[in-house]
Amino acid sequence: MRLVPVIAASALVAACSSGTVGSPVSSPTSSPTSSAPTSSAPTGSPTSTSPKPAPTAAPAAGAGIAAVIAWIEAGTPADPAGFHTMTRDGEATSLGDGVAFTTAGTAANCVTNQYQDGALACLLKLTNPPPRPADAEGEWKGNWVDFPGTTVDVGSVHGDPGPFGNGTGAELPAGRTLAFGDYRCRADAVAGLFCVDYAHQSAVAMNASGVTGFGCLQTVSPPAGIGRRLSC
Template sequence: MRMALVLIASVLVAGCSSGRDEQAERIEPIPPAPSVTTTPPTTTTSAEPTAPPAPGAAVGDVIAWIEAGDAADAAQYHVATRDGVATQLGEDVAFTTPAGKTDCMTDATNSPGVLACLVDLVDPPPRPEDAYGEWKGGWVDYDGANVAVGSVHGDPGPFTAGTGPELPYGQVLAFGDYRCRVDTVGLFCANYARQTAVRYSDAGIEPFGCLQPVAAPPQIGEMFSC
């Protein structure tokens, strides 16, 4: 009887051992986590414009090109000179282009917010039939929302004081709502309040932004307006 009990116990122990071995065989190893490669984000920066805007360019492109220039010292442009006599202009500014074909000036007392320029136009607008007085075909008034080309002036107006210092190529003059930069193809000025711009050159006046040709009022040669 004792021998039979020993045999039964041996069988049970062997069976339990076999079952644990089978369970151990069925346990599969956990696969290693896949390696993750992180790539640092790339930062793209838009290159500064190097060429002056072409006719029909978006006003944002014109402003970006103007801003890409080097800042001029605005304090140097509050004076105008005529026949060797310098006149301090206070808060007004005056400047001329290197080629000497465009002279610009502000007159806060009589024409606040207006940039007046005398441009040596090759083909200025003709004198209107209703114009009386001295016709200035290259006189351009720009207030941001309007550009008047050619008008009647009995006297030189603000230009009585003469002309301002030269604004070198590549430099940007900031005054009021305006920023101006000169290039060999012309003078570019933008009005930030109105988001418009104008190119002045002897070849003509080129507007940007919402400025569009409109019927000229009396005694004005050509008009652009928003």
């Protein structure tokens, strides 16, 4: 008779233990973390690396060199192969690796000067060229511009036509750019001719009103025989 309560008690303990193990456990860590909202932007959203629109207006005096370069590079590239000759009285002269070009109406006649390590030289139609300095000896050329990169000289003495003796190069149309050596130039029908020297991060704008420097170029006192000088 004593075995019945023992067996009944054992069965009761087993039933209670089975119910405890099988019941669900509620815990805040059991919720999936991947379903929580995040603040990150969608993959396809725009970023700051989107290309900037090309500048449409020529840089004004005082513009940064980056803005000048951006405007020059926004032009349509011309093939340099068409600018390696100069023509005078119908006779063409090859410049080899040199480059020569003009702008509309020969407002600017430019050439890489073989006598100055290929530095850019231009003859401009200036409304008011620098006057002849008192210390200038020889034939004065107030519209002659030399731009080797670290300096710009406007007006100088020349006894002969130098690199311009072979005439003029092909016309660089408005809106087109020409790259050669360390330079790139862009012609504009209104603003004139803009040229940058990448090696020195300097640039000039040349038109009938004169020559404007950008980058490191600043007006300084010119040396003997020079009408106006900009220098880095």
